[in-house]
Amino acid sequence: MKPKKFGEVHTVWNGKSDNYNRMPKSDELELNPDAAYLHFTSNETIQGIEFFEEPASGNVPLVCDASSDFLSRPIDVTPYGLIYAGAQKNVGPSGMAVVIIRDDMIARSPENLPALLDYKLMAENDSLYNTPPTFGIYMVSLVTEWLLEDIGGLDKMEAINRKKVGLLYDAIDQSDGYYRGHSLPESRSLMNVSFRLPNEELEKKFISEATASGLDGLKGHRSVGGCRASLYNAMPVEGVETLCSFMREFQQNNS
């Protein structure tokens, strides 16, 4: 139970006992059929786990924080009441959020919401209630143009992302246990890969030598340690290939 600010929160599933190494299956959720909505986060960036199928919520509207996998692959928006995504991972610069909301959900907006969170107010004002971050929006138009014209659409983007994550997990899985992936295979995120080395000393050495060779940002999230590679859309296949070669070399030199 989280501190309540705007209403009761009922947690339908908690992955803590497995150290968040997988997403739940729909039949594990303790759903409340009278809930206003079911909230889930489609991709979890710290441990590197992702839903590849929406949780079945029955008649309860589905609300999703898609901040870290929005535009990484196609999604069918039909089952959702609301999707929101911070722009800063795959969409554009920080400081913006994309919101896709169903009309009947807008109609349910309570009157007491602060303007910042009031999607009814935003919709009524064509998303121009406040001065919009014009430069950021321009950058989003360049990113979406790149996705459509250079990449060839989200199907192609997904194929590239699957290729990248496949290369990296192959390097991990074929290391005879030297590198250990955190997430279970069925929940492996396409965006974030968390892994460990045999000990923390080697992890430190790995991160520092990787940084020195131009492979930056491999330190795991401060809350869990270890290593983490983020493979957002902007990371090219060649970047992952370079990382995999570095990992094989590091293992040879340090085992």
Ligand SMILES: *Cc1c(COP(=O)(O)O)cnc(C)c1O
């Ligand atoms: C990246 C991310 C956040 C963090 O966003 P900040 O703007 O850095 O606070 C929160 N939730 C999800 C699902 C994310 O992917």
